[in-house]
Amino acid sequence: MKVLVPVKRVVDYNIKPRVAADGSGVETQGVKMSMNPFDEIALEEALRLREKNQADEVIAVTIGPQVAQDVLRTAMAMGADRAILIRTDAEIEPRVVANLLKVIVERENPGIVSMGKQAIDDDMNATGQMLAAKLGWPQGTFASQVTVADSKVEVAREVDGGTEVLSLSLPAVITADLRLNEPRYATLPNIMKARKKPLETIEADSLGVDLTSHLKLVSVAEPPERTAGVIVETVEELVEKLKTEAKVI
Amino acid sequence: MTALVLIESEHGKIRQASRSALAAAAQFGDVDAIILGNEGIDAAAKLAGVRKILHVPALKSALAEPTAALLASLSSSYSHILSAASSMGKNILPRLAGLLDVQPISDVVKINDEATFVRPIYAGNALATVQSSDTVKVLTVRGSSFDPVAEEGGSASVEVLEAPAEDGKSSFLRLEQTESDRPELEVARVVISGGKGLKDESNFHSLLEPVADKLGAAIGASRAAVDSGFAPNEMQVGQTGKIVAPELYIAVGLSGAIQHLAGMKDSRVIVAVNLDPDAPIFKVADYGIVGDLFEVLPALEKAL
Numbered sequence: 001m002k003v004l005v006p007v008k009r010v011v012d013y014n015i016k017p018r019v020a021a022d023g024s025g026v027e028t029q030g031v032k033m034s035m036n037p038f039d040e041i042a043l044e045e046a047l048r049l050r051e052k053n054q055a056d057e058v059i060a061v062t063i064g065p066q067v068a069q070d071v072l073r074t075a076m077a078m079g080a081d082r083a084i085l086i087r088t089d090a091e092i093e094p095r096v097v098a099n100l101l102k103v104i105v106e107r108e109n110p111g112i113v114s115m116g117k118q119a120i121d122d123d124m125n126a127t128g129q130m131l132a133a134k135l136g137w138p139q140g141t142f143a144s145q146v147t148v149a150d151s152k153v154e155v156a157r158e159v160d161g162g163t164e165v166l167s168l169s170l171p172a173v174i175t176a177d178l179r180l181n182e183p184r185y186a187t188l189p190n191i192m193k194a195r196k197k198p199l200e201t202i203e204a205d206s207l208g209v210d211l212t213s214h215l216k217l218v219s220v221a222e223p224p225e226r227t228a229g230v231i232v233e234t235v236e237e238l239v240e241k242l243k244t245e246a247k248v249i
Numbered sequence: 250m251t252a253l254v255l256i257e258s259e260h261g262k263i264r265q266a267s268r269s270a271l272a273a274a275a276q277f278g279d280v281d282a283i284i285l286g287n288e289g290i291d292a293a294a295k296l297a298g299v300r301k302i303l304h305v306p307a308l309k310s311a312l313a314e315p316t317a318a319l320l321a322s323l324s325s326s327y328s329h330i331l332s333a334a335s336s337m338g339k340n341i342l343p344r345l346a347g348l349l350d351v352q353p354i355s356d357v358v359k360i361n362d363e364a365t366f367v368r369p370i371y372a373g374n375a376l377a378t379v380q381s382s383d384t385v386k387v388l389t390v391r392g393s394s395f396d397p398v399a400e401e402g403g404s405a406s407v408e409v410l411e412a413p414a415e416d417g418k419s420s421f422l423r424l425e426q427t428e429s430d431r432p433e434l435e436v437a438r439v440v441i442s443g444g445k446g447l448k449d450e451s452n453f454h455s456l457l458e459p460v461a462d463k464l465g466a467a468i469g470a471s472r473a474a475v476d477s478g479f480a481p482n483e484m485q486v487g488q489t490g491k492i493v494a495p496e497l498y499i500a501v502g503l504s505g506a507i508q509h510l511a512g513m514k515d516s517r518v519i520v521a522v523n524l525d526p527d528a529p530i531f532k533v534a535d536y537g538i539v540g541d542l543f544e545v546l547p548a549l550e551k552a553l
């Protein structure tokens with residue numbers, strides 16, 4: 001069984017994003033970029049399936065400009081066998097991402113698509129569900145545990161009231177939550193080895209998918225800033241202020 | 250224009266987050282609601298401002314596959330299909346959007362007009378205004394941003410719907426729930442959250458619970474506290490946990506990482522207790538105590 005792992009290049013999670021002065025978006029020029037943390041977890045899960053002999057090939061795929069191949073090299077340094085860059089300079093919305101991924105899925109025939117539950121830039125939390133819908137596959141979203149057995153996968157999901165466990169027939173789409181696993185680091189020798197692994201480039205506009213967005217970004221603004229308050233010396237002073245000044249207790 | 254809202258019940262009542270989604274939907278025109286399973290039907294029929302309740306007894310497990318298929322079959326009658334940005338809404342609505350080939354809009358915090366919405370991006374560090382050209386708009390809305398519709402006052406008609414046949418590709422096995430007498434995190438008036446600074450699970454309980462009891466507060470946790478096993482995952486507050494906006498949020502022994510702030514910085518009053526005067530949580534706190542939580546919490550419990 002192949003596992004396909006879509007990964008996204010995003011502003012590193014340690015960087016505090018800055019809104020561009022003209023309100024056109026968030027600054028990404030000269031900012032450290034990394035693989036979306038949820039995608040690292042999804043990739044780790046795929047690698048573990050391969051190590052347990054439940055998968056035989058792990059393929060990373062990303063959609064973006066030429067530089068997006070960085071995250072594919074990282075994915076291969078972590079252990080992916082090969083990678084596919086679907087190249088485009090256009091801004092691609094999650095719906096189009098799902099349409100492009102569907103073409104790749106139909107070409108590669110993976111048994112599982114393992115992906116992050118959301119990208120930490122647009123926080124949309126939608127691509128996996130849309131891809132599953134378009135493929136007519138079952139979905140296991142917000143996964144905290146994945147167990148493959150007998151052409152089925154059992155997925156424990158993080159839901160509002162606790163943990164829900166589903167059984168899905170394969171093929172299926174699984175989206176990773178934070179607690180699914182702790183991703184490995186790419187070691188230096190593996191980073192070197194990854195340079196020799198195959199990376200295929202496909203032009204996005206050659207796949208017969210309409211790349212235009214249905215959702216237009218009108219503007220981006222800073223959220224209202226909270227200002228730091230006061231430091232109080234004692235618990236009594238705190239309780240007093242909560243009662244008389246803030247009037248919350 | 251008519252909107253359809255997927256609503257959820259809990260203990261026979263309609264969840265507050267669903268009532269907030271109904272309030273958001275009312276900005277578009279008439280509102281119908283759809284509810285799955287057999288719980289909360291009476292409560293749903295009494296909700297203020299709802300025209301019709303679509304009741305789907307068969308889909309009580311709310312599996313995404315048949316539910317999204319059913320919503321897709323109803324979509325031609327609606328201009329907007331909404332739900333709360335709950336784990337259920339976030340599971341089902343994007344799948345519906347996938348079936349319809351529309352771009353869903355998650356976590357809406359403001360409606361500018363029928364096609365223009367505001368939503369947080371980058372863990373709430375920026376607010377994006379977006380405009381949709383889809384004929385059916387699929388949205389999840391953030392409960393804390395819309396005042397919920399009243400639980401009573403309406404008299405909606407109830408129509409029972411058949412569910413589409415399940416395709417057998419997905420089945421529900423079980424729900425492992427953590428029972429608690431405390432108020433629900435997302436609707437509590439007061440939330441007290443603990444972080445890594447509590448050091449272990451027994452401190453997490455023995456230090457936070459007495460204060461929470463006095464304040465009638467819900468208890469939350471940072472991701473580091475959840476990862477360390479101090480608290481179950483559904484207590485996590487933040488970008489990838491619950492989004493809360495209580496009257497009072499007390500952050501104890503947590504540093505205030507941007508991912509945590511994303512889940513609580515819209516609280517009305519924030520109190521922080523931390524040993525480190527430079528902890529980022531103090532930048533958003535209205536009141537801070539620089540001190541050892543092992544002394545501050547017992548003292549706070551006494552002072553309340």
Ligand SMILES: Cc1cc2nc3c(=O)[nH]c(=O)nc-3n(C[C@H](O)[C@H](O)[C@H](O)COP(=O)(O)OP(=O)(O)OC[C@H]3O[C@@H](n4cnc5c(N)ncnc54)[C@H](O)[C@@H]3O)c2cc1C
Pocket residue numbers: 013037038120178443444445446447470471472473474485486487488489490501502503504505506507508509512522523524525528540541542543
């Ligand atoms: C993709 C992604 C998503 C994430 N989503 C979330 C999320 O939703 N929610 C979330 O919370 N985190 C999230 N995180 C993790 C986040 O980045 C931080 O790692 C986490 O919030 C830190 O938790 P903490 O503040 O408890 O721990 P720490 O940062 O370790 O802070 C512990 C604090 O306790 C204080 N302390 C220690 N001892 C005492 C004492 N005796 N008395 C008083 N204070 C004391 C310390 O000074 C310190 O400030 C996410 C991370 C990633 C990468």
